[in-house]
Amino acid sequence: QVQLQESGPGLVKPSQTLSLTCTVSGGSISSGGYYWSWIRQLPGKGLEWIGYIYYSGSTYYSSSLKSRVTISVDTSKNQFSLKLSSVTAADTAVYYCARTMTSPLYYFDYWGQGTLVTVSS
């Protein structure tokens, strides 16, 4: 069974860059057939899709975060990563990585447990 696990700092200072990594086990990112997404959940609120990457490196980002987001993949480590620049307190959230279906497109069938990132000085 596919498992995903987020890792990274739980505290980031305002204006800095948030960096998270998702390690995938039980399946290979490079086997294709799925996109790999980052999704966040703002405190007490709903879910916001951030963007996804394919094993080839092609990416697609949410229009609202596009100017600050970079998602990359390291197939040798079976990992993909998120960088969100110029963070503010509004970026405080639980960040999830998720496997994204391609048939049908854009549903999320496996998720990591999530990691809380707090933006504070």
Next chain:
Amino acid sequence: EIVLTQSPATLSLSPGERATLSCRASQTVSNSLAWYQQKPGQAPRLLIYDVSNRATGIPARFSGSGSGTDFTLTISSLEPEDFAVYYCQQRSNWITFGQGTRLEIK
């Protein structure tokens, strides 16, 4: 951006009762809608995709229906483990989620 509005915000029912949760889209999403369940401290779990298709391992008491802009998740007979927050998600135009319905024990 397509806005998904879920109602009610909170639904209070007892085990064994039938639950009906609603999701309304600000414009048509055709059949491109899914439902997720989230329990405290856990990640969301995919229940239903493309309106009415149950994901792998999802019990038959969960069903979805609707089309266009109005969708419903029905739980035919509530089990204790079904009390959670439920989100709808559309993939017709970008990817957006509803704000959730909290299903609580009455």
